[in-house]
Amino acid sequence: MKGNATISGISEIDRSDYRLLRERMARQHEQMLAKGRQGQ
Structure with missing residues (x-):
């Protein structure tokens, strides 16, 4: 669960x-x- 929260947070920043x-x-x-x- 904690890992998923971290991944989602990173994806939001990205x-x-x-x-x-x-x-x-x-x-x-x-x-x-x-x-x-x-120029033209």
Whole structure:
């Protein structure tokens, strides 16, 4: 039981980090697209 609780806690942290990473990547992608449009 204790091991499962630890695993679930870690997975929750990983999920929040993953969401932050996705948001950061999406923002960088949008900036790249914006630069590409300006270049054209």
